Amino acid sequence: MAIRYPNGKKYSAPVNRSNPNKKETFGNRGMTLEEDLNDTNEYYLSRGIAVIHKKPTPLQIVQVDYPKRSAAVIKEAYFKQASTTDYNGVYRGRHIDFEAKETRNKTSFPLQNFHLHQIEHMKQVLDQQGICFIILRFTLLDEIYYLNAHHLIEYYEKQKDGRKSIPKAEIAQLGFLIEQEYHPRIDYLKVVDQLFFQK
Amino acid sequence: MAIRYPNGKKYSAPVNRSNPNKKETFGNRGMTLEEDLNDTNEYYLSRGIAVIHKKPTPLQIVQVDYPKRSAAVIKEAYFKQASTTDYNGVYRGRHIDFEAKETRNKTSFPLQNFHLHQIEHMKQVLDQQGICFIILRFTLLDEIYYLNAHHLIEYYEKQKDGRKSIPKAEIAQLGFLIEQEYHPRIDYLKVVDQLFFQK
Numbered sequence: 001m002a003i004r005y006p007n008g009k010k011y012s013a014p015v016n017r018s019n020p021n022k023k024e025t026f027g028n029r030g031m032t033l034e035e036d037l038n039d040t041n042e043y044y045l046s047r048g049i050a051v052i053h054k055k056p057t058p059l060q061i062v063q064v065d066y067p068k069r070s071a072a073v074i075k076e077a078y079f080k081q082a083s084t085t086d087y088n089g090v091y092r093g094r095h096i097d098f099e100a101k102e103t104r105n106k107t108s109f110p111l112q113n114f115h116l117h118q119i120e121h122m123k124q125v126l127d128q129q130g131i132c133f134i135i136l137r138f139t140l141l142d143e144i145y146y147l148n149a150h151h152l153i154e155y156y157e158k159q160k161d162g163r164k165s166i167p168k169a170e171i172a173q174l175g176f177l178i179e180q181e182y183h184p185r186i187d188y189l190k191v192v193d194q195l196f197f198q199k
Numbered sequence: 200m201a202i203r204y205p206n207g208k209k210y211s212a213p214v215n216r217s218n219p220n221k222k223e224t225f226g227n228r229g230m231t232l233e234e235d236l237n238d239t240n241e242y243y244l245s246r247g248i249a250v251i252h253k254k255p256t257p258l259q260i261v262q263v264d265y266p267k268r269s270a271a272v273i274k275e276a277y278f279k280q281a282s283t284t285d286y287n288g289v290y291r292g293r294h295i296d297f298e299a300k301e302t303r304n305k306t307s308f309p310l311q312n313f314h315l316h317q318i319e320h321m322k323q324v325l326d327q328q329g330i331c332f333i334i335l336r337f338t339l340l341d342e343i344y345y346l347n348a349h350h351l352i353e354y355y356e357k358q359k360d361g362r363k364s365i366p367k368a369e370i371a372q373l374g375f376l377i378e379q380e381y382h383p384r385i386d387y388l389k390v391v392d393q394l395f396f397q398k
Contacts, residue, residue, distance in 0.1 A: 051323045053283055056257040059273065074258065074276040084252055088287065090296070093328035095289035124250045129292035 033102045033137045033144075036185040037087065043184040044091075050189060052089030052096055058082055084121045085132075091189060092197065095130035097122070098149075098188075102137040108165035109136050111156055119156050122149040131196055135178070135188055136171060146191040147175035232301045232336045232343075235384040236286065242383040243290075249388060251288030251295055257281055283320045284331075290388060291396065294329035296321070297348075297387075301336040307364035308335050310355055318355050321348040330395055334377070334387060335370060345390040346374035 031039075034054070044050040063076035085099040099122075101113040114134075125132040132149035147166075151174045155166045176191045230238075233253070243249040262275035284298040298321075300312040313333075324331040331348035346365075350373045354365045375390045 045323065048323070048326060051320070051327050051329070056255040057260075058255040059258055059276070061256075071277055074278075075274065077258070077273040077276060078270055079273075090294035090324055090327040090329035093294070094292070095294040097289070121250070124244065124247070125289055127247060128250050128289040130250070130289035130294075 031185070033100050033135070033186075036180075037100055037135070040184040040186045040188070041087075041089075044189065050089060050091035050096065052087060052091065054087050055082070055084070081115065081117065083117045085118055085125075091131075091192065094196065095125070095128070096192070097125045097130050097132045098134060100135040100137070102139050104139050105165070106138060106140055106168070108167045109138075109171060110165045111159055112164065114152065114156060119153055122153060126150060131192060133188075133192075135186065136175075138168065142180070144178045144180060144186055145171050145175040146178055146188055147171055148195070151175070230384070232299050232334070232385075235379075236299055236334070239383040239385045239387070240286075240288075243388065249288060249290035249295065251286060251290065253286050254281070254283070280314065280316065282316045284317055284324075290330075290391065293395065294324070294327070295391070296324045296329050296331045297333060299334040299336070301338050303338050304364070305337060305339055305367070307366045308337075308370060309364045310358055311363065313351065313355060318352055321352060325349060330391060332387075332391075334385065335374075337367065341379070343377045343379060343385055344370050344374040345377055345387055346370055347394070350374070 038054060041050075041052045041054070044052060058080040059077045060080050061074055061077045063074070065073045065075050067073065085097050087100065088095070088097040090096065099114065099118055101109070103109050103113065122132050126149060134147050134149060134152050135144060136147060137144045152166075155163070176194075178186055178188055178191065180186060237253060240249075240251045240253070243251060257279040258276045259279050260273055260276045262273070264272045264274050266272065284296050286299065287294070287296040289295065298313065298317055300308070302308050302312065321331050325348060333346050333348060333351050334343060335346060336343045351365075354362070375393075377385055377387055377390065379385060
């Protein structure tokens with residue numbers, strides 16, 4: 001069952017969104033990127049490695065009923081566009097902030113996956129010396145990359161020059177391929193360690 | 200219009216929740232604590248001081264309609280208990296994480312305002328060297344205090360000894376009274392500066 005955002009993009013509850021067409025790997029057995037990241041974050045949390053959570057989907061609540069002796073029921077609400085990234089938390093004293101997106105495109109990552117509010121937010125986080133990045137999955141290739149936010153910001157702002165996507169080759173060059181494993185599935189903190197804690 | 204959480208606590212949209220009975224001060228002209236904090240965080244954000252946001256209210260979405268050529272409408276959803284604190288972000292490279300609560304009680308702050316998940320979360324954030332605290336408003340006295348999370352955790356765990364609240368006198372002693380002003384209304388980062396950046 002698909003839920004459409006105001007912008008027409010689909011929203012699906014993780015449980016409803018397995019994708020049997022994907023090839024079998026450790027990291028990806030028909031799981032969505034969100035499921036894999038939630039699993040990874042639970043792994044980090046349960047082992048005291050990091051405290052990183054996905055933010056709830058922002059909704060505009062319009063009407064609510066209050067049945068006697070039972071929980072309130074929201075009868076009318078709408079999806080709101082998030083003004084920040086989806087994931088944040090704390091790791092070894094540093095603030096972690098990132099957005100995760102998937103594409104079925106094989107050669108480049110469309111910038112339309114990100115909106116201006118998120119780009120502005122990433123700039124603000126970087127200005128406060130937070131660690132800010134994006135995690136990109138090329139679904140059909142089953143490849144996941146870590147890319148620091150300042151690269152995304154650059155490409156986003158170059159859009160006016162006409163290029164509406166980031167070529168995969170440049171993501172591979174500027175970013176880091178994340179090996180998918182069983183547990184944790186997407187060990188993105190391994191990249192964070194290399195970049196921010198081993199200098 | 201009041202919305203009841205599963206636990207029976209009231210939820211109100213900030214706009215519906217002015218409280219004309221409160222006495223007039225700079226910080227508090229019938230505003231809720233949430234409104235004052237959102238205003239304060241906007242102040243911090245607009246001036247590049249800090250990037251701190253309130254998390255959206257977590258909801259369990261059950262049913263959604265998709266009218267043609269218009270936005271998806273959520274027809275059935277329920278409030279979920281938050282597993283983290285309401286506010287977090289980044290300030291001068293440090294991770295900021297806090298919860299804000301109000302009481303009409305004049306002599307002590309009832310611990311029932313916090314639930315186990317939030318206490319566990321605060322411990323986890325402190326373990327990762329995040330800056331974690333609570334902001335408490337005594338509504339009828341119009342006094343707002345900053346209290347570091349480790350104090351709350353102590354009192355929360357002492358509940359089994361029978362005391363279900365934190366005496367106001369001890370909050371005043373262990374915490375910090377936040378002067379309410381016009382802009383920003385609740386300048387809690389002033390306390391954070393004293394405690395974490397002026398050593």
